[in-house]
Amino acid sequence: MIKSELVAKLAQANPHLFQRDVERIVATVFDEISAALARGDRVELRGFGAFSVKSRPARTGRNPRTGQPVHVDEKFVPFFKTGKELRERLNDGDGGSDDDDN
Amino acid sequence: MTRTVTRAQLSESVYQEVGLSRNESADLVESVLQEVSDCLARGETVKLSSFGSFSVRQKGGRMGRNPKTGEEVPIKPRRVLVFRPSHVLKERINKAMSAMRAQAGEAAD
Numbered sequence: 483m484i485k486s487e488l489v490a491k492l493a494q495a496n497p498h499l500f501q502r503d504v505e506r507i508v509a510t511v512f513d514e515i516s517a518a519l520a521r522g523d524r525v526e527l528r529g530f531g532a533f534s535v536k537s538r539p540a541r542t543g544r545n546p547r548t549g550q551p552v553h554v555d556e557k558f559v560p561f562f563k564t565g566k567e568l569r570e571r572l573n574d575g576d577g578g579s580d581d582d583d584n
Numbered sequence: 585m586t587r588t589v590t591r592a593q594l595s596e597s598v599y600q601e602v603g604l605s606r607n608e609s610a611d612l613v614e615s616v617l618q619e620v621s622d623c624l625a626r627g628e629t630v631k632l633s634s635f636g637s638f639s640v641r642q643k644g645g646r647m648g649r650n651p652k653t654g655e656e657v658p659i660k661p662r663r664v665l666v667f668r669p670s671h672v673l674k675e676r677i678n679k680a681m682s683a684m685r686a687q688a689g690e691a692a693d
Contacts, residue, residue: 483623484631491619492612499604506602507612512635514597516673518589520680525589530617531665535677558681559674560636562667571625572640572663 519560529567536561624665634672641666 483491485508493504515533518525525533540556564572591613599609620638623630629639645661 483620483628485633488616488619488630488632492615495615496612503602503604507598507609508616510598510601511594511613511616512632514589514594516635516676518593519673520676521587522681522684523587523589527591527594527617530621531667533667535681537681555682556685558677560667560669560677562638562665564665568621568624568665571621572665 522558527565529565531565531568532563534561534563535559627663632670634670636667636669636673638665638667640664 489501489504489508492508493499493501496504515525519533519535522535524535535558538557538559541554542551543554544551591610594613595606595610598604598613599606602609604612620630624638624640627640629637631637640663643662643664646659648657648659649655650657
């Protein structure tokens with residue numbers, strides 16, 4: 483499913499809304515998540531999952547072709563951890579290890 | 585400081601942006617998450633341009649070990665969810681976070 487298909491589904495389920503409003507709703511949800519991550523915040527959506535930002539420390543890498551050492555700056559990567567409920571749904575109610583949710 | 589954003593803030597943003605009632609905004613945020621979850625539960629991939637994609641991966645069974653007791657426990661085959669952030673999202677986060685770090689560094693000097 484891609485974004486436009488998601489919008490189409492939601493529009494179908496909410497016939498009282500304009501399609502452009504549904505587009506803005508979907509855009510707002512994912513843009514707010516992105517904005518939160520850009521601030522370094524966590525986004526916790528119980529039952530769905532949690533987004534967070536992890537930092538990868540600066541390191542000295544190597545150019546694989548020449549073997550020359552190169553400095554790699556610290557970088558930040560978004561990380562998603564599946565929520566308990568969704569994890570269980572993926573496995574027909576058996577989510578495996580029952581560790582901390584989100 | 586790290587804060588945690590929840591459904592409440594997402595609903596508030598939808599309320600401000602789109603101008604539906606607070607209740608309906610909250611319902612729609614829930615519907616968005618529900619649609620994405622339903623799709624993934626069916627094993628389908630969800631691709632959201634400039635955000636990222638969620639896909640379901642099948643993992644084989646293997647022998648695991650309880651790290652505390654050292655006891656061997658079988659891990660059943662299972663399906664796991666993988667999120668791959670888009671380049672746009674990764675760049676946005678890196679730009680903002682690096683700028684924040686630089687500012688914090690200046691303040692410390």
